[in-house]
Amino acid sequence: MKNYPPEFKRDAVALYESRPGATIAGVGADLGISSETLRNWIRAARQERGESGRPGRRPQAGDSGGEASLEAVEAENAALRRRVRELEEGPVFRRGDALVNRFQFVAKHAATFGVKRLCGIVGIARSSFYHWLSAAPARAERQRRDEALAEQIRAIHAEHDGTYGSPRITAELRERGRLVNRKRVERIMRAFAIVGVHLRKKIRTTLSEASGRRVPDLLQRDFTADVPNRRYVGDITYLPIADGTHLYLATVIDLCSRKLAGWSITDHMRTDLVAEALRAAARDRGRLDGAIFHSDHGAQYSSKQFAELCSELGVVQSMGAVGSSADNAAAESFNATLKRETLQGRTSWPTARHARLEVFRWASRYNTRRRHSKLGQRAPQSYETAFRSTSSTLAPAA
Structure with missing residues (x-):
């Protein structure tokens, strides 16, 4: 750019x-x-x-x-x-x-x-x-008190077969005469890796909405393209933060070069999230008129606001079957790769800022330096540079 x-x-x-x-x-x-x-x-x-x-x-x-x-x-x-x-x-x-x-x-x-x-x-x-x-003595005293409380928490945790989380442990401590704030218990449990049994919360990013519009599947699971800027896929994925909150990432991926042409991160899943990702792709490409954009049936992609943006940019919408992740497998695979390579075994990012910067760095490296197996171990940007040397245009099909 x-x-x-x-x-x-x-x-x-x-x-x-x-x-x-x-x-x-x-x-x-x-x-x-x-x-x-x-x-x-x-x-x-x-x-x-x-x-x-x-x-x-x-x-x-x-x-x-x-x-x-x-x-x-x-x-x-x-x-x-x-x-x-x-x-x-x-x-x-x-x-x-x-x-x-x-x-x-x-x-x-x-x-x-x-x-x-x-x-x-x-x-x-x-x-x-x-x-x-200068604050070292106060920190040392606070650490000593935290360690003492951690021993009490471990004892209660063991007594109940490791099933208690911070709410029940806080109540148990209070019943035993130890007045303590639940947030402090949460902090110490996190610091000393004391974890209660809990069900993993499933984060849904595809929330269907009956909009009345019928959008055909123009890809039919064919996630390829002969030239760049002709066929795109996109999706929303969540970015877990250590405090239990999430950020959300929307993507626009070129199926020819696998370039991440546009993306957006916010703390919500409103239509603005996917709209900004598509606008970013339009800025990167210069024009999108005639290009196909394929997604799932999420409420954001099915919305009137997004349809109007596609019309404004000249983009043709395509959607897979409801409830079928295989119909958007290329975008799903991209999301899995991003999380695997940025989190590297961790379950979350320490803060929202860490998540934003890590994804920003990875997304930029993905386009400019990360080798892609489907591109002959070339980066998307290198692939497109080579493509331009043998083609006179990067414009979409009419």
């Missing part, structure tokens, strides 16, 4: 700033943009926040006494960044304690490398680090 929407720029800057070991070149490659473009966005965002400093600045030769010193500093910085990345991949970072671990990392190595330098590498403010350091 020559013109990127503000949301893309904002997410690109947030992705770079949320990954201490990342480089502008690396993040730019993930997103399919040049280093200079990303550097300009970061600079503009920092100026808007009133911050100074050039994005990606490294110590200069004059800062440390010559080129040899600079090389040594860069080598040490690289080693420190590798250690930060190792921490990010560990179980504690995955629980959402990334900021705490950065503080701990600075505290552990401050005597060797200095607080100022380490804070710059891991991306935290020195004032925040010193505030965290």
Whole structure:
């Protein structure tokens, strides 16, 4: 794209700033943009926040006494960044304690490398680090109390064959004279991996609605296309968050190149979710007139609002049979791949922000760098580039 929407720029800057070991070149490659473009966005965002400093600045030769010193500093910085990345991949970072671990990392190595330098590498403010350091005695006391309560919770949990969750354990504690807040019990159970038996809640993203419109199945389970920008599939999937809430992702996928041409994330499943995904595809492609968009019979896709948008963009709607996931298997497969490769065995993301940035990064890498088996192990963007070299247009069939 020559013109990127503000949301893309904002997410690109947030992705770079949320990954201490990342480089502008690396993040730019993930997103399919040049280093200079990303550097300009970061600079503009920092100026808007009133911050100074050039994005990606490294110590200069004059800062440390010559080129040899600079090389040594860069080598040490690289080693420190590798250690930060190792921490990010560990179980504690995955629980959402990334900021705490950065503080701990600075505290552990401050005597060797200095607080100022380490804070710059891991991306935290020195004032925040010193505030965290001064609160260490209070944290230690709170941890001691949490551990004592965790032992009581474990005892109650074992007494009831591991079936009690936080509501029943809270009631049991109160009956035994321990006045405790349920939220604190939930937090401690989560921190100490004490889990009660519960049925997994099924999240329905396909909510049918009798709209009276008859939309034919134009694909008949043939999820292929001879040229890009002719046939698309789309679906809604949920993104689980650790606090029990969900975000929802809507997709628009090209069946020729498997490119994720458009997508949208919100905290609701209203028609605006799927409408914005289709608009994003239209912005990416420039035009969609004559293209087929295939979906399930969800209320969002069956709505009058979505039908009007399709008419406005020149898109021809197609829908599979009611209740048949096989009629939209390509979109279902994409959703499964996304969750498998982003969650990597976890059941949820720590926060909604984590989910947004992880999906943003994965979706961008999916288009620009991830090799696809159906494309001869090429990325969708590479496949389309090769296609353009042998074809004069990327326009849909009339």
